[in-house]
Amino acid sequence: MASGPGNPTGERVLLIGVDDRLDELAELVRSAGGQVVGSVVQRLDRPLAATYIGVGKAREAKALAWELGADLVVVDDELTPAQARNLEELLELPVVDRTQLILDIFAQRARTKEGKLQVELAQLTYQLTRLAGSGASLSRLGGGIGTRGPGETKLETDRRRIRRRIAMIRRELEEVRRTRAVQRAGRRRTGLPVIALVGYTNAGKSTLMNALTRAGVLAENRLFATLDPTIRRVTLAPGRDALLTDTVGFLRKLPHQLVAAFRATLEEVEEADILVHVVDASQPDAEERMEAVEAVLDEIGALGKPMVIAFNKLDAVPDPAQVEQWALRTPAAVAISAKTGAGLDRLRALLAKQVDELEGRSDQ
Template sequence: MQEINHRETENVVLVGCQLDNDDLAFERSMDELKSLVETAKGTVVGTMTQKRQKVEPSTYIGRGKVEELQVLIDEKKVDTIVFNDELSPSQIRNVHTRTKITVVDRTQLILDIFAQRARSKEGKLQVELAQLSYLLPRLAGQGLALSRQGGGIGSKGPGETQLETDRRHIRRRMDEIRHQLEAVVGHRQRYRERRKQNEAFQVAIVGYTNAGKSTILNRLAEVVTLEENQLFATLDPTTRQFNLPSGMKVLLSDTVGFIQDLPTTLVAAFRSTLEELQEANMLLHVVDSSNSNYIRHEKTVKQLIRELDAEQIPQLIVYNKSEQKDPDFFPSHEEDSIEISAFDPDDLDSLKHAIEEKLIEQMKEYHVLLKADEGSLLSRCRETTLIKKQDWIEETEHYEVRGYVLPDTALGHELAIRTIVKRK
């Protein structure tokens, strides 16, 4: 078995290949890789980069750079090499053979963080399925790299000691996980159908990891969920209820943070969770305005929303962290957006009103008279429609109610029938 030095954290060297002339984008990508390593409890002790037209098929970086890497490993007492890309099985094997050091690529690093963060049974199963999908084609010749039994980056999860010897066991385990997830997906689908029957308006919070999604959910819904200044602090989806200024009740769902080059195995494994986006009536796309790379983050999230077939859902872009926004920040005016600080009560009120205005675009105006004994219908109007005016008419003993309702709901059809025809 490969020996590893058991310090409190692992010494990590980062390796990246720049294949274009965009120096700033490459630098930011390497900075993000450093943040990922720190989230995985690693300590970056060195960085090695190389400009190339294309990667070296056998070792990703050139032969000379591999030799430099070996010197750096000895100098810094490196435990793990982390590459800023997804490597082929042969590249991992060849670099490991030459350096005798654990080799982890960007995909495995992200999977490793997800494995640390998963709390629910569903989350753990989804991560394990993604890890096994990633590891299965990388088993051949990977005995040394995969047989680590201790802690360390790239070692969280699915019983590495048996992976290289029993492909059938892995495939059998993957089938078991898919079967278990089917039951969870069925439960989630029934829950979604029940919410639809209750005519609940659903808002999904999406955004790049560490943009402040959980903080916004906590402040709007006045609840406490995990908030950390780390990548992928929230993995398991959370749904809470909050009231808009009109009194209408809305369901707010937090989702897993996106990231550039999110591993396809993770997208596939988490598809049932990400389907929450497709069922939402509105997306709150949270962007960290304090991050100098906010434009690329925004584009990354929009691309993933398209890949999940959710681009047709109305979006409100929320530029968060306005109290510390980047000096070069300039909001996009192509779509509806708002700048806020999640810690400013006035900003949160403005956000609630912005959600209402965006919601009205999907709704139909109604104007009805309700009898005094129609209290249950009035209560439904208060909870599931946007009431703009409500008056008690003493002479006729009726409630006059004006507002907006989602037209494709049972209440929407009922109010449409009863709406007073406007006089010209």
């Protein structure tokens, strides 16, 4: 599956979705190295169980794909195994869903051994649910005595092989977690508070990290530029230092497998003392993105931490005053531009204040 249609590098891609907002999907395809040649939208409250979009619409899509010379179709949701199979039959083209696409980007981006293991774990977990799905009738038929041993199907050996590999990766990641825990304990001994940058992918976390610490972290206009956490020391005020960590970006409809697989990375967020939620204020759906980030934070139990909100890209919004107003209305928020450096002094001051409060509390 690693070299299968999940890797749309250089491919001509037709998008299919059930609402008008395919911009982000197009951005994801571009980040995966594909080229979007067109899109088909059928507005539905909820995708159809059998074919995702209607059969008539799928025929239309097939004609358009033919006309545009598309060689791959990418769908804006995670498909059930049946939907994927039926759509591929209708379109006569390989179909990749949103989850596979995101996993593919992560697979391309992973640099460290840990990152690679995490991505592989997520991919195998995804694959396993596919196998379970397509073999559902089979396993239900023989869900007891007589199904093991000589009578077992190829599907079941595949499943066993995948499960074994998953168990192995989990053990290796367990090692990674232990190492990280030791490193974190070391950091604790420095006595410095840990601040984690969190936010939607492409919000400007790495750029902010660089602006605050001159870390030289890769920042680019691609989704998921950062996969592995970086940690640097930052001076917030004279004599007030902290450790700043840059983390993987979040995304709407982030595949669940990924959140689980990136547990070790997300622990950096869980273990942080203070969070900086970096928001790309130039996005029309900035508020929705904030909610998506908060949902993930909630999922990993980090929503209760002291949090500062940094409304970023102030230089790129049509009406900066409006963003300043938004920051004023929001508790512990500040409008900044990581690019021009605007507002960074206020951000440092706000963080220094949070650190003071935190230490005031922990002294009691």
